[in-house]
Amino acid sequence: MKEGSNEPLSNSKEMPEGYFKELKRQELRKAELASLLDEALKEEARNTDTGPETDSGPETEIVFEAGCGHGHWLTSYATKEPEVCCVGIDLIASRITKANHKKEKRSLAKLHFLKAELNEFLEVLPEHIKFKSVIFLFPDPWPKARHHKNRMIQFPLLKLLAQKMAPNGKLYFRTDDQAYYDWTIEHLGASEAWTIDNQTAWIHEEATYFQNLMDSYYSVIAQPMTLNG
Ligand SMILES: C[S@@+](CC[C@H](N)C(=O)[O-])C[C@H]1O[C@@H](n2cnc3c(N)ncnc32)[C@H](O)[C@@H]1O
Numbered sequence: 001m002k003e004g005s006n007e008p009l010s011n012s013k014e015m016p017e018g019y020f021k022e023l024k025r026q027e028l029r030k031a032e033l034a035s036l037l038d039e040a041l042k043e044e045a046r047n048t049d050t051g052p053e054t055d056s057g058p059e060t061e062i063v064f065e066a067g068c069g070h071g072h073w074l075t076s077y078a079t080k081e082p083e084v085c086c087v088g089i090d091l092i093a094s095r096i097t098k099a100n101h102k103k104e105k106r107s108l109a110k111l112h113f114l115k116a117e118l119n120e121f122l123e124v125l126p127e128h129i130k131f132k133s134v135i136f137l138f139p140d141p142w143p144k145a146r147h148h149k150n151r152m153i154q155f156p157l158l159k160l161l162a163q164k165m166a167p168n169g170k171l172y173f174r175t176d177d178q179a180y181y182d183w184t185i186e187h188l189g190a191s192e193a194w195t196i197d198n199q200t201a202w203i204h205e206e207a208t209y210f211q212n213l214m215d216s217y218y219s220v221i222a223q224p225m226t227l228n229g
Helices: 017-046 072-080 093-105 118-124 145-150 155-163 178-190 209-213
Strands: 060-066 085-090 111-115 129-137 165-175 194-196 218-224
Touching: 017 085, 017 111, 017 118, 060 072, 072 085, 072 093, 072 111, 072 129, 085 093, 093 111, 118 155, 155 165, 155 178, 165 178, 178 194, 178 218
Parallel strands: 060 085, 060 129, 085 111, 129 165
Antiparallel strands: 165 218, 194 218
């Protein structure tokens, strides 16, 4: 498998009108997300007594869960580590609403749930936010070959994530789907940005909604290559 397989956008001058409408919707979504994120992390800055204010805000390390669903896992982690800033995102608004109920019930000021698509979230994430940990728990496996492009783990994503990791940051991936596990191992192995970490223990054991439905699962932990020189 080779890195960098994403095809460029078509150069055709005859782009359908729907394409431009979707671009416009995407821009509006990202602007709204950027504003929500800014608000959440400003709040975070107020709740933190370290980190000097800079033009782009204080450098902040966060624990980030992509595809957090109803927020079971991240709420449990944030309850155990209330001083750590945690951000969970999911595409589905009703799941984020449920996740926010959990946060409010436990008064977890440093826990934030946002409705967002992963790549759009990374595009609007301010430079000074770095990932202490990135967690993927039971992401949609998209088993058919023609749908593999929908999987969250892709080479461009791995490259971008590696640039946004804090020193000693780790990526944690868990799935019940062996084919998606193999895909992730292959992508991490072929990526120039990551190396598999067999030494580190799992970040926090708390069965998610989907984990509870599965008989077994596979986990992998990785770290950015730069740590090894
Ligand atoms: C199978 S569920 C797992 C939810 C949760 N992690 C768990 O283990 O219970 C996968 C979740 O990922 C979300 N998701 C899928 N693709 C996404 C994307 N590109 N960006 C953000 N969330 C995404 C889905 O909406 C769904 O809630």
